[in-house]
Amino acid sequence: MPSNHRLPRNFFNRPTLQVARELLGTVLVHIDGGQRLAGIITETEAYCGEADLGCHAKAGRTPRTAVMYGPPGFAYVYFTYGMHWLFNTITQPEGQPEAVLIRAIHPTEGIETIAARRGKQPRRLWTDGPAKLTQALGIHGEHNQLDLTAPDAPLFIEKGFPIPDSAVTTGPRIGLYTVPEPWKSKPWRFLVEDIESLLPEQI
DNA sequence: AGCACGATTAACT
DNA sequence: GTTAATCGTGCTC
Numbered sequence: 001m002p003s004n005h006r007l008p009r010n011f012f013n014r015p016t017l018q019v020a021r022e023l024l025g026t027v028l029v030h031i032d033g034g035q036r037l038a039g040i041i042t043e044t045e046a047y048c049g050e051a052d053l054g055c056h057a058k059a060g061r062t063p064r065t066a067v068m069y070g071p072p073g074f075a076y077v078y079f080t081y082g083m084h085w086l087f088n089t090i091t092q093p094e095g096q097p098e099a100v101l102i103r104a105i106h107p108t109e110g111i112e113t114i115a116a117r118r119g120k121q122p123r124r125l126w127t128d129g130p131a132k133l134t135q136a137l138g139i140h141g142e143h144n145q146l147d148l149t150a151p152d153a154p155l156f157i158e159k160g161f162p163i164p165d166s167a168v169t170t171g172p173r174i175g176l177y178t179v180p181e182p183w184k185s186k187p188w189r190f191l192v193e194d195i196e197s198l199l200p201e202q203i
Numbered sequence: 204a205g206c207a208c209g210a211t212t213a214a215c216t
Numbered sequence: 217g218t219t220a221a222t223c224g225t226g227c228t229c
Contacts, residue, residue: 045210054210056225064225081211082222088210101210131211175210 006156009149012072016091016098020046020190023089025163025198028105030137031154037113037137039105039127040160042195045173046188047088047099053183054176057097067145068097075155077134077144084131085140089148089157103130103174106195110137167193 007026012019021044029038047055056078057065067076068090076088076099088099105127107114114136118126127133134140139155148156170187192198 047210056210059226062226078210079224080209082209082224084211086210103210129211173210178208179210 005158006149006151007073007159009071009073012089012091012149013093014091016046016048016100017188019089019091020044020100020188021168023100023102023157024168024190024192026160027108027158028087028102028133028137029109029156029158030139032110032113032138035110035113037110038158039107039109039114039133039137040195040199041102041104041157042106043102043104043189043191045101045103045190047101048188049092049096049098052186054173054179054186055097055099061097065097068099070094070145073147073149075143075146075148077139077141079141080131085134086130087134087139087143101130102133103189104128104191105133105137107136161198163192163198167198169193 023041023044026041027038028041029036049055050057057068059065061069067074071094072091074090076090077085079085088101090099092098107127114126117136127136143155146153146155169191171189172185172187173189176184
């Protein structure tokens, strides 16, 4: 039960593109009602501060973006489209408003709960989107500004499986319809091709 | 106070 | 491929 493999603050206190890449293969865990709900992170996007016009921090420090200006290793969970929660990890030192959006996971623990929350869809559609995975794991607004590196935090990220560069694809970030170039096309999305082929048999 | 829009999803044609 | 759902946020008046 031990969460002694949870990633330390130094992991997040690095350039955002590097954190986004290295989060691939790590395990996102939510202790929800005493039960571990978890999945291997398979898709991320980097959001790189006030100058990045695709990043919420382009608005400067506001009530919503305040957490992005804080220390690395905290959760930024925000509400969008009137119904969806999206989960990010804060990166870079305090004062530098950057973050990594977690866009997809491969469920590994709490499968029955995840299935119940995601309806009777095919398994591959359970957590293949940023709002799908928060719904599946029960992540929402109350987790905003949570310190993911605190020993007692119910939400954290654990060391997982190494993902070779040969299995990683990059591309433009999703959903930035009105964001101007060059930000709209920056290849700051990272995804794992065929995660199952990289895992031990029993997972 | 009013408004346009959104780091999405599911359900369509 | 298109579109409705649904409301917090930040900006303008």
